[in-house]
Amino acid sequence: MIVNAYVQDLKHKEDELAIQYLPAVKAMAYRLKERLPSSIDFSDLSAIGTEELIKLARRYDETLNDSFWGYAKKRVYGAMLDYLRSLDILSRSSRKLVKSIDYIVQEHMLTHDEEPSDEELAQKLDESVVKVHDARIASCIYTVMPLHDQLHVGDEGAALATIEKEELVSVIKKVLSSYKEREQMIIQLYYFEELTLKEISNILNITESRISQIHKSVIQKIRESIGA
Numbered sequence: 001m002i003v004n005a006y007v008q009d010l011k012h013k014e015d016e017l018a019i020q021y022l023p024a025v026k027a028m029a030y031r032l033k034e035r036l037p038s039s040i041d042f043s044d045l046s047a048i049g050t051e052e053l054i055k056l057a058r059r060y061d062e063t064l065n066d067s068f069w070g071y072a073k074k075r076v077y078g079a080m081l082d083y084l085r086s087l088d089i090l091s092r093s094s095r096k097l098v099k100s101i102d103y104i105v106q107e108h109m110l111t112h113d114e115e116p117s118d119e120e121l122a123q124k125l126d127e128s129v130v131k132v133h134d135a136r137i138a139s140c141i142y143t144v145m146p147l148h149d150q151l152h153v154g155d156e157g158a159a160l161a162t163i164e165k166e167e168l169v170s171v172i173k174k175v176l177s178s179y180k181e182r183e184q185m186i187i188q189l190y191y192f193e194e195l196t197l198k199e200i201s202n203i204l205n206i207t208e209s210r211i212s213q214i215h216k217s218v219i220q221k222i223r224e225s226i227g228a
Contacts, residue, residue, distance in 0.1 A: 025053050030046075032144065052075060118132045143215065178221070183218075
């Protein structure tokens with residue numbers, strides 16, 4: 001009876017710990033949702049994060065980690081990203097379509113202030129509007145992933161497998177140094193400050209389409225630099 005009471009008391013404390021940080025998880029899910037297409041549900045992200053939070057609370061050892069949220073934050077966010085990866089958002093065929101779309105969009109942006117519509121892209125690619133629309137949604141989802149994930153889009157896996165992490169970091173730094181300060185700031189704000197395109201647009205006073213174009217250009221240059 002005493003042992004059972006002790007175990008129940010521990011579980012109660014663990015659940016209290018998880019409840020304490022639920023608002024932080026919901027805030028994290030909300031910020032991530034802001035950077036994703038409308039087809040991704042906030043409640044799904046929040047549920048995934050909450051489930052991971054509870055698991056972490058129940059195995060948390062305060063003698064090894066003096067800050068629970070410091071211990072849990074990256075793991076909760078990682079669980080949300082794993083959920084997005086599990087959606088299988090980019091099949092092999094759609095990866096090729098995304099790359100074709102990105103190329104046409106970049107060409108279009110040289111003479112226009114906004115990206116082409118799904119209908120325009122579908123006509124140029126001889127694909128259905130639905131297929132183009134789905135590919136663009138998949139591409140938008142992938143932009144919230146870490147750079148290393150994005151570099152695997154297409155057939156770059158083999159090239160990346162031969163590169164050490166330090167070398168990849170060096171390549172990324174070299175590519176970024178070739179851009180102007182404002183363009184470097186876009187990457188900083190998007191990946192490290194985790195701001196939305198709209199927030200970056202308001203800060204730097206440039207269009208969301210231009211920000212998206214610069215982001216895609218950076219990814220492409222990194223791919224080219226590693227010989228992908």
